[in-house]
Amino acid sequence: MKKALTIAGSDSSGGAGIQADLKAFAANGVFGMSVITAVTAQNTQGVFAVQDIDPAVIAKQIEAVFEDIEVDAVKIGMVSRIETIETIAAGLKKYRARNVVVDPVMVSKSGYHLLNPAAESKLTALLLPLATVVTPNIPEAEVITGMKITSLQDMEEAAKMIHCFGPQNVLLKGGHRTDDATDILFDGNTFRYFSSPRIATTNTHGTGCTLSAAIAANLARGYAVYDAVALAKEYITTAIAHALAIGKGVGPTHHFYDLYKRAGVFIDE
Ligand SMILES: Nc1ncnc2c1ncn2[C@@H]1O[C@H](COP(=O)(O)OP(=O)(O)OP(=O)(O)O)[C@@H](O)[C@H]1O
Numbered sequence: 001m002k003k004a005l006t007i008a009g010s011d012s013s014g015g016a017g018i019q020a021d022l023k024a025f026a027a028n029g030v031f032g033m034s035v036i037t038a039v040t041a042q043n044t045q046g047v048f049a050v051q052d053i054d055p056a057v058i059a060k061q062i063e064a065v066f067e068d069i070e071v072d073a074v075k076i077g078m079v080s081r082i083e084t085i086e087t088i089a090a091g092l093k094k095y096r097a098r099n100v101v102v103d104p105v106m107v108s109k110s111g112y113h114l115l116n117p118a119a120e121s122k123l124t125a126l127l128l129p130l131a132t133v134v135t136p137n138i139p140e141a142e143v144i145t146g147m148k149i150t151s152l153q154d155m156e157e158a159a160k161m162i163h164c165f166g167p168q169n170v171l172l173k174g175g176h177r178t179d180d181a182t183d184i185l186f187d188g189n190t191f192r193y194f195s196s197p198r199i200a201t202t203n204t205h206g207t208g209c210t211l212s213a214a215i216a217a218n219l220a221r222g223y224a225v226y227d228a229v230a231l232a233k234e235y236i237t238t239a240i241a242h243a244l245a246i247g248k249g250v251g252p253t254h255h256f257y258d259l260y261k262r263a264g265v266f267i268d269e
């Protein structure tokens with residue numbers, strides 16, 4: 001079984017962060033492992049407290065995993081602050097991590113800053129060059145590039161600019177578009193589009209986490225980047241189409257819809 005590692009924050013409500021990543025890894029056929037960067041007190045309505053994990057403990061978690069187990073892919077999510085970013089970058093370099101998916105998490109759907117704004121340029125400088133794929137949403141791409149993004153043409157322009165920071169591929173996600181949910185992949189030469197109709201649901205907590213973890217799982221299993229993204233896009237679209245009305249606010253996606261359906265376990269969404 002291939003093995004994937006998430007380096008991210010814990011979401012107590014289970015729909016985003018480490019919890020979403022481990023569910024997406026399980027649903028996409030890889031053994032999931034985790035390095036926790038921060039613990040958030042969070043639910044479907046908001047983020048109420050954050051405790052960053054000591055960088056020495058983050059470094060030890062990375063060491064514990066890589067010294068013992070072959071890591072086929074890594075997904076990076078919430079990285080909070082400069083010291084965390086430096087620790088992760090040093091760990092990934094030391095262990096020559098491959099198939100690295102960087103989700104440049106900045107602000108939660110409820111508007112909470114999961115990344116200290118002072119650390120934004122550090123994330124760009126230290127983590128983007130290590131990425132096989134970086135997966136910004138539109139607001140994150142606007143922060144990274146400093147440009148306003150309102151059209152598919154702007155998305156292409158921004159993807160080109162982000163590619164200059166060193167990732168091998170940029171997947172600029174269109175979840176925040178007013179139109180359909182079109183994501184654009186740029187490999188330095190070619191733009192490829194992944195489109196799905198916009199699903200009418202408010203339950204989209206953790207969509208970005210889930211997508212990036214599914215891409216990492218697919219890379220771990222040996223898929224090329226384009227196929228890894230295409231399969232992950234299908235997976236997230238199903239997970240959103242059957243999203244769960246759990247909690248009083250923005251509910252989570254359904255990480256296991258297809259598996260449950262095939263097993264005859266799942267009755268209703
Ligand atoms: N309503 C929707 N219908 C269909 N696809 C959607 C919808 N919302 C988001 N997506 C898709 O979900 C994936 C994640 O994109 P999105 O832009 O929502 O990520 P995000 O903002 O980083 O998520 P989060 O920060 O909550 O984890 C993309 O493939 C996007 O196109």
Ligand SMILES: Cc1ncc(CO)c(N)n1
Nearest residue numbers: 009010011016017078108
């Ligand atoms: C811990 C965590 N990571 C990422 C997100 C993405 O929005 C979130 N809400 N919480």
